[in-house]
Amino acid sequence: MLEKIARPDEIRRWPGDMPVRHRYTPGVGGDAFFTALHERGVVLGSHCAACGTTYVPARRFCERDFSELSADTEVGPAGQLVSFTIVFAGIEGEPLDRPDVLGAVRLDGADAVLIHRVLEPGEEPLEIGERLEVVVRPEGERTGSILDIEGFRRTD
Numbered sequence: 140m141l142e143k144i145a146r147p148d149e150i151r152r153w154p155g156d157m158p159v160r161h162r163y164t165p166g167v168g169g170d171a172f173f174t175a176l177h178e179r180g181v182v183l184g185s186h187c188a189a190c191g192t193t194y195v196p197a198r199r200f201c202e203r204d205f206s207e208l209s210a211d212t213e214v215g216p217a218g219q220l221v222s223f224t225i226v227f228a229g230i231e232g233e234p235l236d237r238p239d240v241l242g243a244v245r246l247d248g249a250d251a252v253l254i255h256r257v258l259e260p261g262e263e264p265l266e267i268g269e270r271l272e273v274v275v276r277p278e279g280e281r282t283g284s285i286l287d288i289e290g291f292r293r294t295d
């Protein structure tokens with residue numbers, strides 16, 4: 140394992156299955172984030188009064204100064220595109236019927252970015268700094284997952 144792989148096609152693979160099951164808990168802040176998204180259709184963050192940073196999703200502690208935080212700040216639903224990529228292959232390398240566009244958006248009131256699909260970006264190229272907004276699934280279709288957010292769309 141000390142060899143350096145310079146080209147991705149040189150990576151050796153052994154096909155097979157690993158019967159692994161796991162459960163990941165979102166934690167106190169993540170639970171508040173998903174509950175707010177599920178029940179109210181809003182994006183919830185945590186503001187640190189000590190350093191002024193607003194995290195998204197909500198979290199329990201500030202990673203800069205270890206202040207205790209609460210899930211107390213609604214952000215968005217609009218924000219600014221800070222980065223994006225276009226994905227042509229699925230997670231197993233299979234070609235996608237239609238490329239996916241993923242955007243990193245700093246929602247209004249937040250310092251962190253949220254990454255999600257950009258819905259129907261259209262023919263006009265995306266530009267860093269343009270305004271996008273969160274599209275949340277209608278009440279009754281939400282399940283308390285990150286997919287309660289359908290994605291971002293351009294604001295008009």
Ligand SMILES: [Zn+2]
Nearest residue numbers: 187190201204
């Ligand atoms: Zn802080």
